[in-house]
Each structure stands twice: as C-alpha cells, then as structure tokens.
Amino acid sequence: MNGALSSLSNGGTESALLPRVGPETGPSSPFRWFFQVFDETLDTPRDWRALPPRVGTEDGGTQPAMIYLQASTQRFGGRTSALVDQDLLDLEFAAERHDVDLFGYFSIAIDWSKRPAADFVAAILLALQTGAHAEARRLALVGREVHPYAPKLDHMSRTLAPARVIGVVPARPSARLNHQWLAQNRQPYVGRWVALRDGELLASAASVKELRDQLANVRDVFITRV
Amino acid sequence: MVLLYRSGEPFTTGAAPYRERGSAPGDDTDRVFVEVSLGDLRMEAMLDTGAPYFVCKREVADSWLALGEELNAVTLGIRGINCRGRLRRGTVEVVASEGDGFTIDATVFVADDAPATMPECVLGFFGCLDRLRFAIDPHRQMFYFGQL
Numbered sequence: 009m010n011g012a013l014s015s016l017s018n019g020g021t022e023s024a025l026l027p028r029v030g031p032e033t034g035p036s037s038p039f040r041w042f043f044q045v046f047d048e049t050l051d052t053p054r055d056w057r058a059l060p061p062r063v064g065t066e067d068g069g070t071q072p073a074m075i076y077l078q079a080s081t082q083r084f085g086g087r088t089s090a091l092v093d094q095d096l097l098d099l100e101f102a103a104e105r106h107d108v109d110l111f112g113y114f115s116i117a118i119d120w121s122k123r124p125a126a127d128f129v130a131a132i133l134l135a136l137q138t139g140a141h142a143e144a145r146r147l148a149l150v151g152r153e154v155h156p157y158a159p160k161l162d163h164m165s166r167t168l169a170p171a172r173v174i175g176v177v178p179a180r181p182s183a184r185l186n187h188q189w190l191a192q193n194r195q196p197y198v199g200r201w202v203a204l205r206d207g208e209l210l211a212s213a214a215s216v217k218e219l220r221d222q223l224a225n226v227r228d229v230f231i232t233r234v
Numbered sequence: 235m236v237l238l239y240r241s242g243e244p245f246t247t248g249a250a251p252y253r254e255r256g257s258a259p260g261d262d263t264d265r266v267f268v269e270v271s272l273g274d275l276r277m278e279a280m281l282d283t284g285a286p287y288f289v290c291k292r293e294v295a296d297s298w299l300a301l302g303e304e305l306n307a308v309t310l311g312i313r314g315i316n317c318r319g320r321l322r323r324g325t326v327e328v329v330a331s332e333g334d335g336f337t338i339d340a341t342v343f344v345a346d347d348a349p350a351t352m353p354e355c356v357l358g359f360f361g362c363l364d365r366l367r368f369a370i371d372p373h374r375q376m377f378y379f380g381q382l
Contacts, residue, residue, distance in 0.1 A: 173336050180329050
C-alpha cells in the first residue's frame with residue numbers, strides 16, 4: 009500500500025489525501041464521485057475497506073464513497089480492468105462472515121437488471137460461500153432472465169434449480185435385511201466398512217476405496233461404515 | 235408404510251429403517267443415517283436438515299456420477315464451515331423397505347476437501363429433501379417419507 013493511503017487508513021484527513029477526480033459520469037449515479045485506485049495502490053480490496061466511508065469532493069465537502077476499483081489481476085483470475093464496485097465488495101464482506109442475513113440485505117438492494125453476467129456469477133459464488141443458498145438460487149434465476157444467452161448463468165440456474173421428484177420406485181426388501189444384519193453382527197466390524205447384499209456379508213475393509221477394490225460389481229450392494 | 239392425515243390423505247407412502255451412528259470415526263454423537271441409492275451404489279447418507287443439497291465426498295462421486303459438466307469450483311458454507319468442491323445435478327433415490335421409494339433430481343455438492351468429521355454422504359434439506367414430507371419414529375427407528 010502506498011504512503012498516502014496508509015496514512016489515510018490510520019486516520020489521515022480525507023480531503024487532503026484522496027485524489028480528486030470526479031464527478032462520476034454513470035447515468036444512474038449523479039451524486040457518485042469516484043477515484044481510481046490502480047492495482048499497485050492497494051494490495052487487496054480488504055485494504056480498501058480501511059478507507060473511511062466518505063470521501064472528499066471538489067467543493068471541499070464530503071460525499072458517501074461509492075468507489076470503483078480497478079481489480080487486481082491476481083484476485084480476479086487474470087481479468088484486468090474488471091470493475092469491482094462497492095456492492096460486490098459488500099457481498100464479499102458478508103460472505104467472509106457467513107452472514108446470510110447481511111448478504112441478503114446487500115443483495116436485495118442491488119439493481120441486478122443492469123448488471124453484467126460476470127457480476128451475477130461472482131455474486132452467486134459468494135452467496136454459496138456465505139451459505140445463502142436460497143439467494144444463490146434466486147440470483148441464478150434472475151441472471152438467466154437478464155442474460156438468457158450467458159451459458160454459465162444458464163448452467164448455474166439449472167444446477168441450483170429446486171429439486172424434483174422424478175420417479176416412484178418400488179420398495180427394496182433387502183434394505184430391511186441389510187439393516188437386520190447390521191443390528192445383529194456389527195460388533196466385530198465396528199469402525200470398518202462392510203458390503204452387504206440381501207442381508208449377507210460380501211466383504212469388509214478399512215476404507216471405502218479398499219472395499220470397492222474387492223467388489224467386482226456393486227449392483228444392489230449396500231455399503232456402509234459400521 | 236402409509237401415514238395418514240386426519241382427513242385420510244396420505245402424509246407419507248414409504249418407510250425404511252434408519253441407523254444411528256456417529257458422522258465419522260471419533261464422533262460419538264448418534265446421527266440419523268438413511269439408505270440412498272446413487273446409481274448402482276447403495277449407501278447411507280446422514281440426514282441433516284441444516285445442510286443444503288446432497289453432499290458427498292469426491293470418492294463417492296467418482297463411483298456414482300458419470301462424467302458431466304460441473305459448476306465452477308465453489309466454496310460452500312455448510313454450518314459455518316467452508317468446504318471446497320463442485321456443484322452439479324444428480325439423481326438420488328431415497329430407498330424404501332416398505333411402500334414407495336422416490337427418485338429425486340437434486341443439486342449435488344461434491345466435496346473435494348471435506349472435513350474429517352463429514353460423513354461420505356449427507357442428505358441435506360434445501361435443494362434436495364425439501365421435495366419430500368418426512369417423519370422419524372425414534373422408537374422403531376423408522377424413517378417415513380412421501381411426495382409433496
């Protein structure tokens with residue numbers, strides 16, 4: 009981190025330290041000011057969070073900081089000049105804390121209709137990391153609507169779609185036989201893996217892999233650790 | 235095995251015995267394990283309504299799932315623990331010893347670096363078991379389930 013920003017994060021005066029390059033020209037953000045911080049300025053976006061929430065403006069006052077960063081190539085998989093904005097940083101912040109409520113709070117406030125497909129993908133991955141699985145699904149479905157021709161989003165929405173019962177299958181009486189075998193014979197095999205078929209022991213081993221290696225055919229074979 | 239609503243409508247139409255055991259070696263807390271069929275592979279999966287999807291370790295997935303397109307490597311937060319792996323779709327049969335079993339097309343998380351305490355398979359709620367009704371009878375150690 010360079011000297012100016014280091015001192016800023018240590019409590020320096022905003023207006024004296026922040027570069028003045030604004031106003032931002034985004035059509036939906038007339039009040040946003042931005043300053044560009046290039047890759048060499050900040051080590052990680054975490055450093056960015058050390059900045060104060062408000063930044064200096066050209067008229068000497070302050071404005072809420074809605075700061076767009078130029079992402080580091082290291083962090084974003086070699087994609088240079090990808091813009092990372094405060095919204096995604098907020099989602100990342102929630103993800104690091106596994107804070108599902110906070111993630112939902114940030115995500116619902118974002119106008120996803122104007123977001124590129126890459127932002128959806130990034131947000132879905134962050135939602136999964138957070139444990140916000142319903143939000144991950146919602147973002148995937150919204151993303152597919154906004155970007156119907158983005159293959160990655162299409163795949164994500166199919167993968168995260170609600171489960172479906174696709175078949176009714178007859179009972180397997182062997183399930184009870186295998187269960188009875190385990191109830192009656194478990195003691196010598198505690199801690200080991202066993203393979204059973206129709207209530208009869210086929211093999212036992214110390215690991216699943218060893219057990220699989222002993223079995224030529226696993227059809228209708230029940231495998232479990234005792 | 236059918237459980238009925240007071241109205242006479244079926245609540246569940248299938249049942250199977252479940253087993254109680256620790257999630258992994260060293261875990262002496264009894265968990266509920268039910269039988270599932272993953273293609274030709276029949277195994278036990280730990281019932282965990284706090285977990286999402288159907289979660290399995292890589293070695294299980296390699297024996298079960300055909301090669302297919304998997305989602306990018308993801309970090310999944312399960313009960314506050316980060317677990318690296320991949321997401322995809324898969325078909326899981328909840329095995330019945332009486333009545334009907336059900337085949338579910340569900341989201342599957344294949345864990346590449348599962349914690350030692352994680353069992354081989356976890357039958358999660360969100361994205362998997364949330365399409366079934368289910369009930370447990372600890373006295374008879376029976377798992378009852380039915381289609382929504």
